[in-house]
């Protein structure tokens with residue numbers, strides 16, 4: 001049967017292991033045919049001396065198996081290099097032998113055909129023309145270190161019918177491949193989410209610290225707390241008056257709207273000072289360090305420019321609204337423009353401070369500090 005190029009990205013390599021007579025050769029061949037994978041028969045890679053030893057009833061030693069295992073590793077790597085999945089029939093009796101194979105092919109899967117001594121002896125005895133004598137079955141069991149507990153291992157009862165064994169192994173291989181693919185997909189998704197999180201993140205450090213910064217924080221925090229409390233009380237009072245007493249406070253909506261405008265702009269200035277505004281750095285992080293500084297500088301110049309333009313707009317509005325009052329409460333409408341003006345001026349100043357920081361700090365500090373808004 002012609003092998004198909006192996007399309008699965010994971011769990012594409014399998015060893016069918018067990019003592020002599022467990023059914024490695026036959027079952028692995030059938031599994032390979034069913035999956036369309038290359039079949040490698042380890043018996044074919046024993047040097048003639050090993051075959052002669054076994055024919056003479058002499059068990060192989062670790063040393064006898066060393067070059068044989070090396071040859072098997074070469075065969076597995078050759079299959080992989082050709083882009084083929086493979087099933088290797090190999091006794092792989094000791095853990096150390098399996099580790100040698102795993103070393104060459106990380107993630108190698110093993111199916112252990114677990115068989116009892118009597119059945120193995122019976123099968124080996126009934127197999128005509130094979131070099132392996134039944135006298136060696138004892139030593140095979142003596143050498144066997146069962147693989148249970150090792151990674152990617154399935155143990156099956158080799159006394160089942162051939163069809164049941166092939167179906168079981170095939171289903172396990174497919175399950176493992178699906179799980180591996182979905183866990184790879186999950187890993188990719190996780191890393192996408194990580195890089196997205198890195199791309200859009202809160203600025204790590206405050207732009208400016210010092211006595212004035214502490215005063216500014218106290219002032220803005222206090223102001224926001226008062227504004228928030230005022231909004232809650234105003235809206236709540238209005239609702240209670242309206243539904244409980246059939247009256248209301250006509251100014252509540254207008255004043256809470258005004259408080260909201262103040263809250264937003266005070267919050268923007270406060271967040272910017274603390275470096276807490278959302279930043280996107282996915283593209284910027286791909287540049288070399290110097291280019292990153294230049295991109296950051298350009299970004300801060302743009303922030304300063306845009307903030308100044310907004311401040312100018314707010315100032316025009318202040319002049320325009322001078323003398324005008326709100327319709328319900330009658331507060332001067334410039335009160336709604338002042339937070340915009342103040343906040344935009346603060347943003348422009350902070351952007352300039354950050355521009356200076358960029359060129360004063362070390363490149364590493366700049367890297368963690370920089371924001372691309």
Ligand SMILES: Nc1ncnc2c1ncn2[C@@H]1O[C@H](COP(=O)(O)OP(=O)(O)O)[C@@H](O)[C@H]1O
Nearest residue numbers: 019020021022023024025026123127160161162
């Ligand atoms: N599930 C099975 N049920 C009955 N006989 C089997 C089964 N699997 C293999 N055999 C037979 O057992 C003998 C040993 O199988 P083989 O594949 O050569 O084992 P191994 O390669 O492990 O020595 C063969 O004659 C084979 O036809």
Ligand SMILES: O=C(O)[C@H](O)[C@@H](O)[C@H](O)[C@H](O)COP(=O)(O)O
Nearest residue numbers: 019020021025043060065091132
């Ligand atoms: O490590 C070993 O002692 C041999 O590899 C042995 O395990 C293998 O079983 C023989 O090559 C016989 O071949 P069969 O396993 O096909 O009987």
